[in-house]
Amino acid sequence: MLDPELLERITARRAELDDLEAQLTEQLAEVRSERDELAVVERGLDRVSEEIAGERASFSPAPGQVAGRPVTLVPHRGPAMQETLLRPDYQRILTVLRQAGGPVTARQFDER
8 A cells, every 4th residue: 555645645746736737728828819810919919010112112213314314203292192202302392382381492502
């Protein structure tokens, strides 16, 4: 016959291990769930990034030529186009026009 104290220790240890197993099983389920959620978010970000890249490409200045010299044409502005997509010089022009509040001369652009 086994020692009762030894049997009690074995039973206690088995209970500890059962509790630990239950905790780890729960944690593993939480980790897997979060990992699945991250995968969904990542796919969504990839899709949105591709859409944004496509929009930016459609608004990027088109190269052209004037008198045989390469120039950058101003893209057509649409209601959804952001000013930040314009070249810095064009952004400055819009800022001057906005701040003037009225008619603007070429000299005013040079001064700013």
